[in-house]
Amino acid sequence: MMDNKIKEIEKILQEHEYKLTKPRIKMIELFLERSDHLCPEEIYNKIKHESISLPTVYRNILVFKDLGIIKETNINNENVYELNMFSEKRLHMHFHCKRCGQIIEYNNREIFNHMIKQQQYIEAQFGDIVENYSVVFDGICHLCRQQEE
């Protein structure tokens, strides 16, 4: 299951003449097992016991980002990364709660459809081809609202 995904990502790396090193495999495994958003420091901390250095984390983030394996989102002036491959995680609409700092990711067809329409409209109306989008809502999340009452 997850093994297939690793294999698939490894194939992409090899097709682009990147070598399959231990740090890269560890990073990919981490992205596959964690579905939340990780910043470079967190990635480093989770796998440094397997021996990896922070510069290598940064260098491989660049590689994975260029290949479309991961996606970068800037939330609250911090770059966070998540898997970009595999259909369930293609939407990338985020909500950042000002109060608790939590990042919620919406994986909802309705929301997704709105975005697709938006994209199609822009392409038709202005001729700008949308390859990617980053959407970050912020405000107060439902949990913090409950605590207010």
Place this chain on the structure above:
Amino acid sequence: MMDNKIKEIEKILQEHEYKLTKPRIKMIELFLERSDHLCPEEIYNKIKHESISLPTVYRNILVFKDLGIIKETNINNENVYELNMFSEKRLHMHFHCKRCGQIIEYNNREIFNHMIKQQQYIEAQFGDIVENYSVVFDGICHLCRQQEE
């Protein structure tokens, strides 16, 4: 015309017990006369001959941002700022061209309506209150596409 806007912004500053200093006035004038997106360095360069320091630019960006006078958007790992007040500029949907680096801002009712619907859906469905949103599309802009052919 523009004078009224300056007065309005000055009023907000004073209501919040901020002093009306020369650097602040210069920065506000700059935001009013330029409708594009400025990074801290650019703001500094445009008005440094009027004597202002880079730390002051950063400090006042914070003040203006907190008061809702300007809006921050992270595009391509760079924070850029633009006026947030005055209705014509409340929308903030950006397109960043990977090729030429240009930032296009969409000011189009259709596009806003999509966003408003999105926001209403999220609030109704999940209870997360959206106070703000940052939308950055990226891809290839219409001008770069023409040059390709």
Place this chain on the structure above:
DNA sequence: CTTGATGCAAAGGATTTGCACAAAT
């Protein structure tokens, strides 16, 4: 006159780079 804002210089934090060594292909 009192308080808050500024400039300067220095500190801080995140990210990148040079280089010698190590590990993939």
Place this chain on the structure above:
DNA sequence: ATTTGTGCAAATCCTTTGCATCAAG
């Protein structure tokens, strides 16, 4: 064997801070 990747340390870049001075209310 050749090339690419890595770790380390240092450099760089952007942003923030401490502090003495200045200016606004």
